[in-house]
Amino acid sequence: MTESNAVAGTVAEGLEPVREEFAAVAAEEGGDLAAQLVVYRNGAPIVDLWTGPELTGDTLLGAYSASKGAAHLVVALLVQEGALSLDERVAHYWPEFAVAGKQDITVRELLAHRAGLVGADEGFGIEELADDRIVAERLGAQRPYWRPGTAFGYHALVAAALSGEVVRRATGWTVQQHFTDRVRAPYAVDFHLGLPEEQEHRFRCAQPMLLTPERRAALVARASGPNSLTGIAFNRHHPRNPEVWELPNFRAVRANGTASFGGVASARGLARMYAAAIGAVDGVPPLLRPETAAAFAQIHSIGYDLVTREHKAFGAGFHVTGEYHPVLGQGAFGHSGAGGQQAFADPRNGLAYGYTRRRTPFPAAAAPENDRLIRALYAAVAAA
Template sequence: MSAFEPVHEAFQAYCDADPTYSAQLAVHVGADRVVDCTGGGAMVPDSLLPVYSSSKGATAVVVALLVQRGQLDLDATVASYWPEFARAGKGSVTVRQLLSHQAGLVGVDGGFTWDELLAHAPLAERLAAQRPFWHPGQAFLYHALTIGTLADELVRRIDGRTVGEALRDDVTAMRGIEVWMGTPSSEDHRVVEAQPPSVDELTAFLAESPGALGGGDDITSQSLPPGNPMEILSRVNDVQLRRVGPPAAGALASARGLASLYASLRHEIGGQPRVLTDDTIAQMSQIQVSGIELGTGLEARFGVIFQAPCSPRWPFGTVRAFGHDGAGGSLAFCDPTHDLAFGYTVQRLPLPGGMDARAVELARVVRQCLR
């Protein structure tokens, strides 16, 4: 019997308990894939799903490569790479602050549209001109979509490519890793669309937990384009968004791809050398902010773009773990303590969104198997 049989049993139990459950799970220990589970619906191991904000982990890898090559200094000012960013009192904002949700640029005055997000330049220009919503470095709040635009503009200024192009050219294509940020039409036959909750489910949830999905006029409402929660959660199925692949939330991936991506940071995958050094990983995963987010009252913890575990909200690994979840329930991370890389996708969004509790439990079972 495999040492990881309890993981397979736990995954199968979820499939048996819920006929609507459709998910993938992949786990690497070192360079070796030790768990590979698929179940439910039309899902197969190489199905590609929208992974919402798990995209940010892939974006962080591209940024990490610039840091590793000496092209990007986390403690330099953003304006030293992007001069227009110095407007509206932002001349002293550092890259480290920008990429750890401290810059006060969760949105722009008057809001922004999906078209601006997908076109990139219009939103990047507005963010460069925007006065921060708080004094940078004095508080933090999750920049749900704008952190992708901000990181992408930095990468373009330094490297000349988009985040998606750099990810493909420098990391995924040569290693056969199925994480796409800008998914070509040739892969459409493998796409399994995300399933947001039904209108009835969403209505019942919001009746019990008003405000749980944002909205209103407070600072958190600035972080997303206007629209009702169903429209926003369904947007990842839009073909134009799939083609563009906004770095904050536009990637498509399989669980195998997510796990392989995180495994490749520390190990040879696909005959190619590891992507990052231990020093680069330490710089990117070191906790930059920890505590209660401005405006949400929720505890959060971030490195440079990467999420870090915190209980009870994000209990996905040990103190050295780093990765990112997605609103649709996906979860992907590396945990150097156990030499573990984990990827999980799920088709049906679990309310209120964010990492699926089943993924957290599966990760716990994996760690138990390693003891």
């Protein structure tokens, strides 16, 4: 590994272009970028970089929706073991769900954002939204916003509360318990679905995007009404709804490990988690068999997303990441986050990628610099 002058950390020999691209991204943000980038190849780290004030490689940041990736690795493991079936009805595991036209929704449809349960009619206070059991109970009694299976829309703040209730009903354990015991502990993954109080000193609060007049005008132009499907999915119709960028700053969210958005991780944790999903790490066998990873990475929903009003591609609980970054190998899967996070596994190339940043990008989604960093990575790996 070689030391970086522009940013802290190391890269394997031949991957200096990745360090240079990361340094260029930091320079373009005028010193405001606080971010981490980690890549594993065949179970070993090959990139470990960070930059910015109050940040080291061990700093923990909000994972936002990258938390869904952690939660749905648990679901994939349980399907692999036969404790769950993707084509079983949700109501088989969760009988109270079979009301208001939801009796035939399958686990597969739920994971693929096809259930129509993007939010609650009256919305959630932050204390309610942070509690997966409350979210699941409310949505389990509610009628869907579209006929299940006919369309899809990103269940942004609730997806893993719903799938997590299926896990709890089927196994008696929460998603958070499964993740801690079966993923985080055995693979030494620096990702917490439920941050212990004694680890709080490692966490750095998320920061809002820097709003120029142009960005402010663009946000106003992009805004949907609070009672629109988009508004309901992002809980904007509730009078005490916080901004999305604020979510990890609530201790209740971090402590509960709210499975849709409340994870706390370093980029080391993000990358190592996906490395462990597809290959051995430090002698521990891979979490998923290749056929399981391939089944969950298959496209389940693609096209116009009713919530984001954009072209999206989802597998079973994951993003089909190659649809967003075509340089990736077929079968890549993972999940991004609204704070700029990107994390995925690329089984064909043996790569696992984790990127996180402290300040929310514009727009709030996977940060645009990920495309540059990923391209630089794949070009360097091919040339090495």
